[in-house]
Amino acid sequence: MTDPLPTSHFPSPQTMAEKILSQRGDKRVYAGELAVVEVDQVMVVDSIVQSFIERMSRDLAAVPKFPERVSIVIDHVAPASTVSVAQAQKEAREYAAATGVRLFDVGRGICHQVLMEEGLARPGWIVLGSDSHSTTYGAVAAFGTGMGATDIALAAASGKTWLRVPESVKVTFSGELGSGVSAKDVALEMIRALGADGATYMSIEMHAQGRFTRGQRMTLANLCVEAGAKVGLVVPGGEILTDYGYDVPEWVYPDEGANYMQQIEIDLTALRPRMSAPSEVDNVHDVSELRGIKVDQVFIGTCTNGRLDDLHEAAAVLRGQKVDPSTRLLVIPASSQVMEAAMADGTLLTLIQAGAVLGTPGCGPCMGRHQGVLAPGEVCVSTSNRNFIGRMGDKDAKVYLASPAVAAATAIAGRVALPEDVGRG
Ligand SMILES: CC(C)[C@H](C(=O)O)[C@@H](O)C(=O)O
Numbered sequence: 001m002t003d004p005l006p007t008s009h010f011p012s013p014q015t016m017a018e019k020i021l022s023q024r025g026d027k028r029v030y031a032g033e034l035a036v037v038e039v040d041q042v043m044v045v046d047s048i049v050q051s052f053i054e055r056m057s058r059d060l061a062a063v064p065k066f067p068e069r070v071s072i073v074i075d076h077v078a079p080a081s082t083v084s085v086a087q088a089q090k091e092a093r094e095y096a097a098a099t100g101v102r103l104f105d106v107g108r109g110i111c112h113q114v115l116m117e118e119g120l121a122r123p124g125w126i127v128l129g130s131d132s133h134s135t136t137y138g139a140v141a142a143f144g145t146g147m148g149a150t151d152i153a154l155a156a157a158s159g160k161t162w163l164r165v166p167e168s169v170k171v172t173f174s175g176e177l178g179s180g181v182s183a184k185d186v187a188l189e190m191i192r193a194l195g196a197d198g199a200t201y202m203s204i205e206m207h208a209q210g211r212f213t214r215g216q217r218m219t220l221a222n223l224c225v226e227a228g229a230k231v232g233l234v235v236p237g238g239e240i241l242t243d244y245g246y247d248v249p250e251w252v253y254p255d256e257g258a259n260y261m262q263q264i265e266i267d268l269t270a271l272r273p274r275m276s277a278p279s280e281v282d283n284v285h286d287v288s289e290l291r292g293i294k295v296d297q298v299f300i301g302t303c304t305n306g307r308l309d310d311l312h313e314a315a316a317v318l319r320g321q322k323v324d325p326s327t328r329l330l331v332i333p334a335s336s337q338v339m340e341a342a343m344a345d346g347t348l349l350t351l352i353q354a355g356a357v358l359g360t361p362g363c364g365p366c367m368g369r370h371q372g373v374l375a376p377g378e379v380c381v382s383t384s385n386r387n388f389i390g391r392m393g394d395k396d397a398k399v400y401l402a403s404p405a406v407a408a409a410t411a412i413a414g415r416v417a418l419p420e421d422v423g424r425g
Pocket residue numbers: 045047048076130131132133146367
């Protein structure tokens with residue numbers, strides 16, 4: 001007969017981040033500890049590709065350990081805008097050809113959208129991207145996070161990385177979304193509630209309890225980095241499981257009684273369309289408070305809101321209407337697949353007939369590098385995720401962030417507007 005084990009021998013319950021990092025590493029880990037984990041996919045974007053190649057070839061004198069686990073995406077400035085951008089993209093193509101890593105070239109789309117479409121982020125995987133919005137992969141319960149060129153190169157060379165296990169914030173939802181209110185509004189409300197640095201280096205663990213589609217979950221996980229989070233994980237559940245197309249291993253679910261630094265609840269029923277005013281993402285207001293502000297450009301696209309559902313949302317408002325002559329509307333699908341589907345079902349025709357200008361799938365003017373940068377004093381309503389000073393062009397331009405439906409209504413009115421202001425919704 002042995003004595004029963006004292007309670008301290010039973011492992012304490014774990015959050016989702018702790019579960020994934022324990023499973024993919026070599027020991028059970030908790031917040032604050034270091035984890036060395038296997039990396040399932042390393043993603044490199046065009047803006048960083050030259051530094052990545054330099055680190056690999058010169059500093060590490062290494063080739064990718066598992067070429068099939070590395071993807072390069074040409075998306076941020078695509079097609080190339082200058083000779084030096086063209087040179088970087090040329091080097092990326094040569095590197096991919098020489099090493100056998102995957103390359104998604106001009107027009108395939110924005111890195112995060114493309115990796116999700118290609119099945120290169122899956123439940124329980126560790127996905128490192130050279131881009132801060134790599135939190136997007138949390139939509140399918142992958143531990144997705146952004147890192148710099150040096151860390152990315154080390155992961156590509158060794159197949160592993162090390163991480164400090166993040167503390168977690170638990171987000172729960174009550175009620176149901178009203179009509180005209182979207183995942184973008186939920187995400188902006190979540191950032192407002194947490195604050196722009198309220199979740200610094202934390203895991204935001206969203207208990208969706210069967211709510212939200214895969215695309216909506218991408219919007220939620222994408223914005224998590226705007227509260228400073230290391231990772232934004234949506235707990236799998238509900239119909240979305242069938243939507244994944246992959247098995248969800250039992251070990252990704254958080255344990256009952258796991259330890260959270262903070263908990264917030266978002267009441268979906270009470271939520272009204274939201275807008276983030278310049279120049280911080282957490283400067284969130286009801287659209288009705290900002291109604292009437294004159295707008296020069298509306299941009300619908302990006303890794304936050306450039307998916308087919310987003311274009312449908314915009315087209316529902318713009319059908320049979322015209323963009324105000326004092327405003328321009330840019331629509332850039334997040335990927336070639338989104339563009340093809342929106343072409344096939346007539347969405348693009350609806351948008352073009354309303355006066356939209358289409359761009360090549362990719363980031364477009366989101367970070368102010370090309371295809372729609374703003375002049376001093378100009379105002380843009382964008383479906384993207386950042387509105388910092390100078391983000392989309394001149395430092396004296398202003399960017400407001402909103403949902404595709406609000407962006408579409410604004411394009412028609414030429415001023416910040418709700419769909420109901422232009423006879424929709
Ligand atoms: C270019 C890239 C490094 C950058 C990021 O890390 O997020 C960009 O995608 C952005 O949105 O600001």
